[in-house]
Amino acid sequence: MRNFFNNEFDPDNKEITKKVKQWVKTYFALPDEGCVVLVSELQCADEGCPDVETVISILMKPEVKVFKIGKPLMYVRTYDIETISKNYFTQNIT
Amino acid sequence: MMENKNSIPVTVLTGFLGSGKTTLLNKILSENHGKKIAVIENEFGEVGVDNELVIGADEEIFEMNNGCICCTVRGDLIRILDQLLKRKDKLDYIIVETTGMANPAPVAQTFWVDDEIKDKYSLDAIVTIVDAKHVWLHIDESAECKEQIAFADVILLNKTDLVSAEELVKLEKRIKSMNANAKIHKTQNADIDLEHILNIQAFDLDAKIELNPEFAVEEYPYEWMGIYDFADAEYQINMKEGPDPSFDLCFVKLADTSEAVITKAQKQAIKTFAMESKTLKAEKFINTNNTLNTLLIENESQTFYFRPHKAGIYAVFTQHGPEEFNLELTVKNTKNGVPTFENVEPTLTDEFAHNHEHDDIISSVGIEDTHELSIQKVNEWISYLLREKAIDIFRMKGILNIAGNDDRFVFQGVHMLFDAKADRKWKPGETRKNQIIFIGKNLNREELLAKYKKCIVK
Numbered sequence: 001m002r003n004f005f006n007n008e009f010d011p012d013n014k015e016i017t018k019k020v021k022q023w024v025k026t027y028f029a030l031p032d033e034g035c036v037v038l039v040s041e042l043q044c045a046d047e048g049c050p051d052v053e054t055v056i057s058i059l060m061k062p063e064v065k066v067f068k069i070g071k072p073l074m075y076v077r078t079y080d081i082e083t084i085s086k087n088y089f090t091q092n093i094t
Numbered sequence: 095m096m097e098n099k100n101s102i103p104v105t106v107l108t109g110f111l112g113s114g115k116t117t118l119l120n121k122i123l124s125e126n127h128g129k130k131i132a133v134i135e136n137e138f139g140e141v142g143v144d145n146e147l148v149i150g151a152d153e154e155i156f157e158m159n160n161g162c163i164c165c166t167v168r169g170d171l172i173r174i175l176d177q178l179l180k181r182k183d184k185l186d187y188i189i190v191e192t193t194g195m196a197n198p199a200p201v202a203q204t205f206w207v208d209d210e211i212k213d214k215y216s217l218d219a220i221v222t223i224v225d226a227k228h229v230w231l232h233i234d235e236s237a238e239c240k241e242q243i244a245f246a247d248v249i250l251l252n253k254t255d256l257v258s259a260e261e262l263v264k265l266e267k268r269i270k271s272m273n274a275n276a277k278i279h280k281t282q283n284a285d286i287d288l289e290h291i292l293n294i295q296a297f298d299l300d301a302k303i304e305l306n307p308e309f310a311v312e313e314y315p316y317e318w319m320g321i322y323d324f325a326d327a328e329y330q331i332n333m334k335e336g337p338d339p340s341f342d343l344c345f346v347k348l349a350d351t352s353e354a355v356i357t358k359a360q361k362q363a364i365k366t367f368a369m370e371s372k373t374l375k376a377e378k379f380i381n382t383n384n385t386l387n388t389l390l391i392e393n394e395s396q397t398f399y400f401r402p403h404k405a406g407i408y409a410v411f412t413q414h415g416p417e418e419f420n421l422e423l424t425v426k427n428t429k430n431g432v433p434t435f436e437n438v439e440p441t442l443t444d445e446f447a448h449n450h451e452h453d454d455i456i457s458s459v460g461i462e463d464t465h466e467l468s469i470q471k472v473n474e475w476i477s478y479l480l481r482e483k484a485i486d487i488f489r490m491k492g493i494l495n496i497a498g499n500d501d502r503f504v505f506q507g508v509h510m511l512f513d514a515k516a517d518r519k520w521k522p523g524e525t526r527k528n529q530i531i532f533i534g535k536n537l538n539r540e541e542l543l544a545k546y547k548k549c550i551v552k
Contacts, residue, residue, distance in 0.1 A: 017210055043477075043480050043481060055159070061173075
């Protein structure tokens with residue numbers, strides 16, 4: 001369960017958000033212009049989902065790509081981003 | 095939101111087509127406020143003043159979670175906000191105008207989903223303009239119309255010159271029943287002091303959260319009220335079995351029977367009904383001093399007693415209609431050493447619609463109480479609400495009195511996006527109390543209150 005009032009996820013989230021965005025830009029080879037990356041933490045109500053997951057949205061016209069990582073933002077590492085990018089590129093090639 | 099002091103405030107302007115949004119926008123832009131304002135609007139081209147930045151948007155909504163309204167944000171808005179940050183001249187304010195048929199949730203959520211956006215922009219308030227004459231065409235049928243009212247921090251009842259005073263009172267009552275926390279301003283031609291709609295910091299956890307003390311006006315947790323003139327004597331309440339295994343009631347002492355005093359007592363009773371109750375078995379004495387009494391109905395027939403803590407006029411509020419339990423009130427008199435019981439009738443009665451009868455409507459549930467809460471239990475409750483009720487709870491906000499902590503705790507939520515923190519120290523002499531408001535659809539007042547009461551430290 002999250003401890004909402006201790007802000008256990010909050011203090012460093014700004015820095016982590018910046019880092020994760022940079023990793024996403026690198027692994028997905030995104031351009032600096034015309035592309036926005038969003039990093040969010042959501043508490044998912046769906047059965048089987050973890051309590052808190054990290055959602056990465058890449059907004060690049062004409063589409064928005066949404067990826068989920070089944071853990072809180074503070075535990076996201078470069079290999080998570082590498083994995084979702086590899087999966088994405090593999091699926092799009094085949 | 096825990097925003098940066100240098101963040102750009104954003105006001106979201108909603109309202110049906112023809113309600114007066116464009117008139118208000120033109121007024122904002124043409125006032126000599128010396129601020130650089132950007133307007134992000136949908137009906138591009140309608141508004142435009144020299145030197146102002148007007149940006150067209152296409153209300154592109156995307157979901158971050160499959161089919162859940164709680165996780166929808168405005169993609170076009172994110173792109174525009176990102177672009178605006180790259181401008182050399184800094185903006186002072188942003189106004190986002192939505193189309194008449196828009197649900198405000200994705201716009202509000204856009205400012206909560208990403209820490210960088212939260213840092214650079216601060217959602218100031220949602221302002222909804224309501225056409226006082228034509229809103230009746232939509233208010234019962236249109237989900238968007240209801241959502242726009244429910245989400246608002248400020249509601250402008252515009253075009254009041256086109257309706258009678260009675261119609262206006264009726265509309266105001268209806269709106270308060272849907273969103274008891276919004277500040278309502280009556281306007282003609284959307285004419286309003288901008289200080290009432292801009293920079294009001296409705297979403298700012300750092301600002302002093304002010305919950306509207308009238309928030310519970312149209313939400314009655316009781317079904318019946320009777321006014322009695324009690325003597326300094328022993329009274330007896332006889333009850334039969336009814337639709338519930340218990341029966342809540344409270345007494346409020348009145349100075350007189352004027353309308354103002356009775357209205358005040360009704361509000362007091364709403365608060366008393368939100369307090370923890372004292373459970374009483376048959377043959378026990380009821381507390382008449384602003385206490386919620388839960389009478390256990392365990393037998394076919396039972397009797398409870400009370401002696402008023404002071405003789406005089408009282409309003410008695412009951413959870414159910416007295417006739418549902420064949421309730422009889424008698425006073426004990428002793429003549430020549432022999433006790434007799436005489437029936438006592440109220441001098442005035444009133445009935446109240448019980449909110450759990452209204453399904454699928456938008457309403458507000460307010461809680462105000464001075465008990466200390468367990469931080470762990472509050473966390474469990476909020477987790478449950480976000481997990482199970484986030485679709486139905488549009489907005490919630492509150493101030494909490496946490497046990498063993500000298501800090502005041504505050505929170506805000508829009509659907510499942512939530513922000514909370516320890517705010518400031520309680521001031522010496524300040525009454526430490528909890529004030530919470532939920533606005534949404536299908537809200538179950540009893541369930542919310544029951545779960546709230548479980549957070550109280552015994």
